[in-house]
Amino acid sequence: MAADARSDEWRSRRARRLAGLAWVRREDRADGTPVRFVADELIVLDEHFGTARQAFAEQGFTERDIVEEGDVPDGFRRVRLRGLDVARAARRVRVQAEAAGDTRVAAGPNHVFVSTPFEHAGAYGPPRPAPPGRLRAADDSGVRVLVLDTGVWLNSPLPKDRYVTEDYESDAEAADEGVRDGDAGHANFVAGVMLGRSGRVQPRVVKVVDAYGVCRESDLVAAFRQAGDDPIINVSLGGYTLDDRPPVLLTAALAGLLGSGDRVVVAAAGNDGQHDRPFWPAAYAGTSAPWRRRVVAVAAHDGRRICEWSNTGTWVTLAAPGAEAVSTFVHHEHFPDGWARWSGTSFAAPFVAAAIADALEEAGSARLAAEAVIAGARLRYGRYAGVA
Known part of the structure; x- marks a missing residue:
């Protein structure tokens, strides 16, 4: 099946699944x-x-x-x-x-938010098998990054001594369907991107996204309460809001989380190819909130330009690799090595989170580390600065 057809079929199947959730309501804008x-x-x-x-x-x-x-x-x-x-x-x-x-x-x-591959499919839709990639050797510093995502599947090449979680997935039947649809293994992939970028990072995965790839705004707010002393938070999920206004609960939660102390949130920009619509929580980077500079909104590039499926806007902070990323996934008959190739801003965000973790020791704080990564992004992808 051609890449475009595979992506279209995947989006259609996932949209049908989401439409079948009785507790979810949908309002469409004029552009659909x-x-x-x-x-x-x-x-x-x-x-x-x-x-x-x-x-x-x-x-x-x-x-x-x-x-x-x-x-x-x-x-x-x-x-x-x-x-x-x-x-x-x-x-x-x-x-x-x-x-x-x-x-x-x-x-x-x-509001209902979705993990960014869910119905925001990127260029190739679901993950595809890939030969094993490379993870960086572990560094003793162990900078903790809170990853709000799916649960982690144990049957994976993701090294068990390199991440922290209490949220393991174990349902074999759900795994079989989830591996095909990309629900299972999302956190494994995100954590693997971090470990492939930095030896200093230690992902701490907290499950907020359910088996359908969705979470409620109230779920995300509750998950933020588990931030503890983690200086960096990765959020590879998001969505749109009523009248494009900031979400009520999420605004209050982030104001409390980022209004004091030393912490940054790195958020995926979304994969709908939207160029004028805020995708939350990433879009807080473009608001007037006093803590907006502690939100890093990450679009995806393919090494040459911004990916056509990546959301963009004045609120995007910078761009990072998001096309054809290779990372740890789930051991499965379709993924015999446990590695996958996948596209999405979901995977651009953890690349930046890991870069901030690398810069933390020299910068002295998460805020200054994020500013150093942004200031050091000297590549250009269209109108956006970027890292590679």
Whole structure:
């Protein structure tokens, strides 16, 4: 099967799987690009919950219909109403909040984010078998990088003494389907990219993406709470939001995470070939948030130019190798050596995270290390600086 046909078939199959999730709702923009969010759930700033009640009443709901959900930071309410038009309610609260002079995003859905190969397929769709590649020899420094991703499959050439995780995958039936579709092995591949770039890095993998390659905004926020003292966080996932405004919960979580201390987030730019639409969380790098420079948004290049499938925009920080990357995957009948070749900004991001880990000792802090990597990116890929 030709590369384009294989990629199209893969995207179509994965889109059907995602459409089959009953808890996911979808709103399409005029250009056909989707916003996905959790059905029936609205997240609201506490001080605008009165307006939310009015919005619920306009849709025929009463106080008895409101179900409070937990797992949100102080200052927020997360509520569920069966049959709620979430987008309509969110916009109603936002309009009234802005009319009252509140410039924050006052309400929003619990957005659904996807690992960047999922329906953001890159040039070649699913991973393909590759001969074994090379990992750097381990360095004693062991810079910890938090990797928010899928679980790790043990049946892999990824060296067990080079990463940390409690989130192992083990379902053999799911593995067989997942290896073909690219759900299984994503974290293995991301961690392998890091270890192929740097001997200093020690990935710490925390599972946030489920077997369908998706997570809720609230799941990602909860995962950020596990950052501990890790100075670098790699996020090879993301998505689009209602009206392209910053996600409500995620904004608050990153403000707390990056507003003080020494930490940077390296995020994939997404693989939809979009050139004018923010892909979150990477797009925070282009906002006015005071901590925006602690977010490094990474597009993908192929060694000559920006990949045509890589998202771009004024919010992209720099470009890194993302086409035909070779890394550790999963031992499987279709992957006898356990290595794969795969394309995506998912794999450009960990390349940059590893570069920051390499620069950390000399720079003295994660923030300064990220600035050093960005300043040292002297190659040009279109209008973007890049590393190779």
